[in-house]
Amino acid sequence: MVSAAAIYARISSDPAGTRLGVGRQIADCEALAERLGWPVAEVYVDNDVSAYSGGDRPEYRRMLEDLKHGTRDAVLVWQLDRLHRQPRELEEFFDLVAAVGIAENLATVTGEYDLSTGEGRLMARIVGAVARKESDDKSLRLRRKHAELAAAGKVSGGGSRPFGYADDKVTVVAAEAKVIREMASRVLAGDSLRSVCVDLNGRGVRTSLGNDWTTSGLKRRLMSPQVSGRTERDGEFFEAQWPGIITAEESDRLRHKLGSRTRSGQRPPRRYLLTGGLLLCGRCGAAMVARPRGDKTRRYVCAKGPGLPGCGRMSATADPLEKLIVEIVVHRLGTAELEAALNDARRHSQQAAELEDQVAADQEMLNELADDYANRLIGRPEWLTARETIQRRIDHTRSRLSRLSPTTAIDEYAGHADLLAAAWPDLGLPRRQGIVRVIIDHVVAQSAVPGRGFDRERFEPAFRL
Numbered sequence: 001m002v003s004a005a006a007i008y009a010r011i012s013s014d015p016a017g018t019r020l021g022v023g024r025q026i027a028d029c030e031a032l033a034e035r036l037g038w039p040v041a042e043v044y045v046d047n048d049v050s051a052y053s054g055g056d057r058p059e060y061r062r063m064l065e066d067l068k069h070g071t072r073d074a075v076l077v078w079q080l081d082r083l084h085r086q087p088r089e090l091e092e093f094f095d096l097v098a099a100v101g102i103a104e105n106l107a108t109v110t111g112e113y114d115l116s117t118g119e120g121r122l123m124a125r126i127v128g129a130v131a132r133k134e135s136d137d138k139s140l141r142l143r144r145k146h147a148e149l150a151a152a153g154k155v156s157g158g159g160s161r162p163f164g165y166a167d168d169k170v171t172v173v174a175a176e177a178k179v180i181r182e183m184a185s186r187v188l189a190g191d192s193l194r195s196v197c198v199d200l201n202g203r204g205v206r207t208s209l210g211n212d213w214t215t216s217g218l219k220r221r222l223m224s225p226q227v228s229g230r231t232e233r234d235g236e237f238f239e240a241q242w243p244g245i246i247t248a249e250e251s252d253r254l255r256h257k258l259g260s261r262t263r264s265g266q267r268p269p270r271r272y273l274l275t276g277g278l279l280l281c282g283r284c285g286a287a288m289v290a291r292p293r294g295d296k297t298r299r300y301v302c303a304k305g306p307g308l309p310g311c312g313r314m315s316a317t318a319d320p321l322e323k324l325i326v327e328i329v330v331h332r333l334g335t336a337e338l339e340a341a342l343n344d345a346r347r348h349s350q351q352a353a354e355l356e357d358q359v360a361a362d363q364e365m366l367n368e369l370a371d372d373y374a375n376r377l378i379g380r381p382e383w384l385t386a387r388e389t390i391q392r393r394i395d396h397t398r399s400r401l402s403r404l405s406p407t408t409a410i411d412e413y414a415g416h417a418d419l420l421a422a423a424w425p426d427l428g429l430p431r432r433q434g435i436v437r438v439i440i441d442h443v444v445a446q447s448a449v450p451g452r453g454f455d456r457e458r459f460e461p462a463f464r465l
């Protein structure tokens with residue numbers, strides 16, 4: 001006989017867009033409690049956005065305490081994976097409920113296992129054990145990745161010695177380091193690579209191979225993260241085991257300056273899906289911008305500098321991120337939630353048609369006014385005043401329209417995710433962006449955890465639909 005049931009819900013990060021809202025979890029659990037005749041005493045909710053973080057779940061802990069002390073005598077969760085993230089946690093939980101004699105007072109909305117029976121709990125354990133095996137494999141992969149990254153921060157075997165460092169590639173050669181700092185500050189101050197090369201060669205300063213300096217060689221040297229005591233992998237920087245000759249901040253400025261100079265000040269071509277405020281920096285909230293790395297790897301960064309609002313501390317390699325976003329969009333297009341949102345939006349379409357008529361009429365009126373002015377039927381002040389009034393009305397109507405019918409870009413694909421997936425490669429960038437924008441308001445990027453490689457968990461989409 002249950003007298004005080006606990007509902008446990010967990011908010012977790014799920015970039016695949018399948019996240020079950022916490023409200024829904026709770027509502028379903030409440031309905032289940034009602035069916036079972038279990039009075040709900042308390043709802044426990046944890047916000048656990050990173051499933052791998054192993055972070056604290058204070059509410060979960062509190063619930064366990066309450067179960068232990070008998071103030072709660074049953075648990076309802078939406079699905080077993082809400083309750084535990086690791087098999088170890090599941091074991092701990094089963095042990096506890098068995099110890100206080102409420103092993104049968106467990107229920108899940110999805111009913112994947114009948115936890116009121118020993119058999120159901122056994123099934124849950126077996127599945128949990130398989131999951132643990134997978135998780136172990138995953139952590140093995142992570143450890144390998146860590147090893148690779150450590151190697152990346154270490155001295156590599158081959159290659160010539162980098163200018164500024166001795167043959168061990170770790171010891172700084174003071175005289176050369178002085179030259180590097182001079183080159184860096186001159187280039188940052190606006191000297192051209194060419195003029196610095198001419199000067200170095202004139203002074204008899206040679207590269208580590210004993211050659212004259214070339215502009216491309218100098219540029220490579222100054223743009224290399226190596227010279228700032230860092231290595232770079234997948235757009236992220238890692239501290240290396242050798243000391244930097246210039247600071248990371250100077251290195252970033254050099255990379256920015258020299259990286260953009262090759263495009264002679266032109267904006268990068270629009271081949272980035274998540275520009276225009278779609279990707280936000282999770283540290284400072286600024287919109288991240290497209291900025292390829294020195295080796296042309298497509299990348300987004302939170303840009304810092306004159307006229308740039310960012311913090312300069314966030315970057316993301318574009319290819320896997322854009323692939324992830326497309327996956328999310330395609331997935332989202334196939335969901336019932338989107339279908340419902342679209343139906344809502346279509347209900348507004350009658351109103352939208354009226355607003356469009358209004359814009360067209362106002363535009364016609366503007367034309368007539370211009371004719372009248374051209375034919376000297378009205379004076380310039382009258383024309384300007386009337387034009388301003390009408391233009392304001394048009395702007396206002398348009399902004400109402402933009403709020404009303406944001407879905408046309410996806411109308412043909414809603415509920416047909418497969419069609420979109422098939423058509424995607426042939427769509428132009430504006431069309432792709434239009435589709436993404438209808439579904440996703442923005443994506444927030446969080447800092448990378450060294451060793452993770454590309455990590456979906458870093459990116460949290462906020463859906464519009």
Ligand SMILES: [Zn+2]
Nearest residue numbers: 281284302311
């Ligand atoms: Zn930032």
